[in-house]
Amino acid sequence: MKQTTHPPDPRLLDRAGAATAAPPPVRTASRRRRRPRSRQWAAWAFLAPVTLYLALFYAYPLYRNLDLSLRNYTVRSFVQGDAPFTGLANYRKVFDDPTFGPALTHTVVFTAVCLLFQYAIGLALAVFFNQNFKLSATLRALFLVPWLLPLIVSASTWSWMLNSDSGVVNSLLGAIGIGPVNWLTSPEWSLTSVIIANIWIGVPFNLVVLYSGLQSIPTSLYEAAALDGASAWRRFWSITFPLLRPVSAITLLLGLVYTLKVFDIIWIMTKGGPADSSTTFATWSYRLGFGNLLPAFGPGAAVGNLLVVAALVFGLVYLRVQRKQALS
Amino acid sequence: MTGISRTWWKTTTGLVLTALMLFPVYWMINVSFTRDQDMRKSPPALFPVHGTLEGYRAVLDQQLPYLGTSLVIGLGTVLLTVALAAPAGYALAKLRPRGGGLLSFLFLVAQMIPGIIMAMGFYAIYLQLGLLQSVPGLIVADSTLAVPFAVLIFTAFMSGVPGELLQAAQMDGAGPLRTFRSVVLPMSRNAVVTVSLFAFLWSWSDFVFASTLAGGGAHEPITLGIYHYIGNNNQEWNAIMATAVVASLPAAVILVLAQRYVAAGVTAGAVKD
Numbered sequence: 001m002k003q004t005t006h007p008p009d010p011r012l013l014d015r016a017g018a019a020t021a022a023p024p025p026v027r028t029a030s031r032r033r034r035r036p037r038s039r040q041w042a043a044w045a046f047l048a049p050v051t052l053y054l055a056l057f058y059a060y061p062l063y064r065n066l067d068l069s070l071r072n073y074t075v076r077s078f079v080q081g082d083a084p085f086t087g088l089a090n091y092r093k094v095f096d097d098p099t100f101g102p103a104l105t106h107t108v109v110f111t112a113v114c115l116l117f118q119y120a121i122g123l124a125l126a127v128f129f130n131q132n133f134k135l136s137a138t139l140r141a142l143f144l145v146p147w148l149l150p151l152i153v154s155a156s157t158w159s160w161m162l163n164s165d166s167g168v169v170n171s172l173l174g175a176i177g178i179g180p181v182n183w184l185t186s187p188e189w190s191l192t193s194v195i196i197a198n199i200w201i202g203v204p205f206n207l208v209v210l211y212s213g214l215q216s217i218p219t220s221l222y223e224a225a226a227l228d229g230a231s232a233w234r235r236f237w238s239i240t241f242p243l244l245r246p247v248s249a250i251t252l253l254l255g256l257v258y259t260l261k262v263f264d265i266i267w268i269m270t271k272g273g274p275a276d277s278s279t280t281f282a283t284w285s286y287r288l289g290f291g292n293l294l295p296a297f298g299p300g301a302a303v304g305n306l307l308v309v310a311a312l313v314f315g316l317v318y319l320r321v322q323r324k325q326a327l328s
Numbered sequence: 329m330t331g332i333s334r335t336w337w338k339t340t341t342g343l344v345l346t347a348l349m350l351f352p353v354y355w356m357i358n359v360s361f362t363r364d365q366d367m368r369k370s371p372p373a374l375f376p377v378h379g380t381l382e383g384y385r386a387v388l389d390q391q392l393p394y395l396g397t398s399l400v401i402g403l404g405t406v407l408l409t410v411a412l413a414a415p416a417g418y419a420l421a422k423l424r425p426r427g428g429g430l431l432s433f434l435f436l437v438a439q440m441i442p443g444i445i446m447a448m449g450f451y452a453i454y455l456q457l458g459l460l461q462s463v464p465g466l467i468v469a470d471s472t473l474a475v476p477f478a479v480l481i482f483t484a485f486m487s488g489v490p491g492e493l494l495q496a497a498q499m500d501g502a503g504p505l506r507t508f509r510s511v512v513l514p515m516s517r518n519a520v521v522t523v524s525l526f527a528f529l530w531s532w533s534d535f536v537f538a539s540t541l542a543g544g545g546a547h548e549p550i551t552l553g554i555y556h557y558i559g560n561n562n563q564e565w566n567a568i569m570a571t572a573v574v575a576s577l578p579a580a581v582i583l584v585l586a587q588r589y590v591a592a593g594v595t596a597g598a599v600k601d
Binding site: 039040042043044045046047049050051053054057058060061062063064065068078079125128129131133134135136139141142143144145146148149150151152153154156157158159160161165166168171174175200203257260261263264268282285286289290297300301304305307308311312314315316319 | 335339353356368413416419426431435436437441443444445475503533536551554555558575576
C-alpha cells in the first residue's frame with residue numbers, strides 16, 4: 001500500500017524518546033507542581049479522542065485478527081460470531097500448507113532484492129544530484145513522481161508495459177534481439193517483474209532521504225580529500241559511505257518494514273501467480289481471507305499475524321537504532 | 329572553461345536519468361491516447377501519432393462516480409485526520425501529559441502494522457456493525473493510514489511554537505482550548521497543509537481497504553474503478569490508462585503546487601541534524 005512508504009519521522013521519534021527518557025526541564029517541573037491537576041486534565045482531554053481512536057481502530061482490529069486466527073471460522077460462524085476456539089490449529093494448518101515454503105522464500109527474496117536495488121540506485125542518484133548543477137532541484141523533484149502515484153496506477157502501467165505480446169518492454173528487448181519474455185504469465189519471471197516495479201516505486205524515497213543525509217556532510221571534508229589527491233571513487237568510499245551509515249541504517253530498516261507488507265503491486269500485477277510463483281505472505285493472507293469464494297478467515301488471519309510479528313520485530317530494531325543515534 | 333562544460337554534461341546526464349525514470353509515466357500517457365486498433369501494433373508507436381480521446385471519453389462516461397466517491401472519501405479523511413491529530417500534537421508538544429511518551433511510541437508501532445492485517449480486522453468489525461460498503465466506514469479505515477504520521481508531524485511542529493506566546497495567552501486568561509484554537513493552530517498552518525496533503529493522497533490511493541471494505545458496494549473509489557477495468561475489459565487499455573492518468577492528477581497537482589511540503593513530509597527530518 002502506499003502505504004508502502006509513508007515514512008514516520010525519526011527526528012520526531014528522537015523527541016518522543018527524549019520525552020520519556022530525559023527528566024523534564026526544571027521550569028516545567030515547577031510549573032507542574034503549581035498546577036499539576038488541571039494541566040494533566042487538559043492534556044488528556046486533548047488526547048482523549050486520539051487515544052480512543054487508537055483503541056478502537058488499531059487495537060481492536062488487531063485483537064479481532066488475533067481472535068480470528070485462534071478460532072475455526074466458517075462463513076456462518078463469522079457472521080454469528082460463535083466459532084469454536086481451536087488454539088493454534090490455524091497456525092499449524094498454515095505451516096503445513098504447501099504454499100508456506102514458497103511464500104516464505106518469495107517474501108525474503110522480494111524484500112532483500114528490492115531493498116538492495118532501491119538503496120543502491122537511490123544512493124547513486126543522491127550522490128549524483130548532490131553535485132549542484134543546473135536543473136538539479138527540478139529533476140530531483142520529478143523523481144518523486146513514482147512515489148506519489150497511486151499504486152494501482154503504477155501497477156497497471158507496469159502490467160501493460162510488461163505484457164508478453166504488446167508490451168513496450170518486450171518490443172525494446174526484441175529490437176536488440178532478445179526473445180519475448182513472458183514477464184507476468186510465466187512462473188520463472190513473475191517474481192522478477194513485481195520486484196522491478198516495486199524497485200521503481202521505492203527509489204524516490206531512498207533518493208530523498210539519502211540526499212538529505214548527504215547534505216549534512218560538511219563539504220570541507222571533500223575539499224581536504226581532493227587536495228590530498230583522493231579520487232572521486234576513493235572519496236565516496238572513505239568519506240560519503242561511512243558518514244552516511246546512520247542515515248543508511250534508518251533508510252534500510254524503514255524500507256524493510258515497508259517492503260515486507262507490500263501487497264497492492266503484487267496483487268494487481270500477478271495476483272501472486274501464476275501457480276504461487278510470486279506469492280508473498282501479504283498476498284497469501286489476502287487470498288485466504290478474500291480471494292476465494294469460500295473465505296478461510298482463520299488461516300488468513302494466522303498468516304497475517306506472522307507478518308505483523310516480522311514487521312514489529314524489525315520495527316523495534318529500527319526504533320532502537322533510532323534512539324541510539326539520538327543519544328549519541 | 330571546464331566549469332561550465334562539466335555542469336552541462338551533468339545536466340544532460342540528469343535529464344537522461346529523469347527521462348528513464350519517468351518513462352513508465354510517459355508510457356501511461358502515450359497509451360491513454362492510443363487508438364484501439366493500434367494498441368497491439370508491433371512495435372508499439374512511441375508517440376501517439378493517431379491520438380484519440382476515446383479513452384478519456386470512457387472516463388467521463390464511466391468513471392465520474394468513482395472519482396466523486398474518492399474525492400468525498402479523501403476530504404473526509406483529511407478532516408478526520410486533522411481533527412484527531414492536531415489536538416493530540418498540541419497536548420504531546422506543549423502540555424506534557426503523563427504517559428505521552430508511551431502514546432507517541434504506540435503511534436510509531438501502529439505505522440508498522442501491515443495494511444492487509446488492519447483490513448481483515450476492519451472487515452470482521454464492519455460486518456457486525458453493518459458498515460461494509462459505506463463511505464464513513466472507508467473514511468475511518470483510510471484515516472488509520474494517516475493519523476499516526478499526522479500526530480508525529482503536529483507534535484514536531486507545535487514543539488516549535490514559542491512557550492512565551494502560550495504564557496502570554498495564559499496571562500490574558502485564555503484556557504488551553506482557547507490557546508490551542510487562537511494561537512497554536514493558526515501558527516501551525518504549514519503542518520496542517522502537510523498533513524492534509526498526505527492524508528488526501530493516501531486515502532485517494534488506497535486500494536487495500538477499498539477492495540476489502542467497499543468492494544461491490546454502491547460507493548467505490550477510483551482505485552476500484554481502475555481495478556474493475558483491468559479485470560473486465562482487458563482490451564481497452566487506452567481507457568484504463570486514461571483513468572490512471574486522471575487518478576494521478578492529485579499527485580501531479582500536489583507536486584507542482586506544494587512541492588516543498590512534499591519534500592518536508594518525505595524526509596520530515598529522517599536525518600539527524
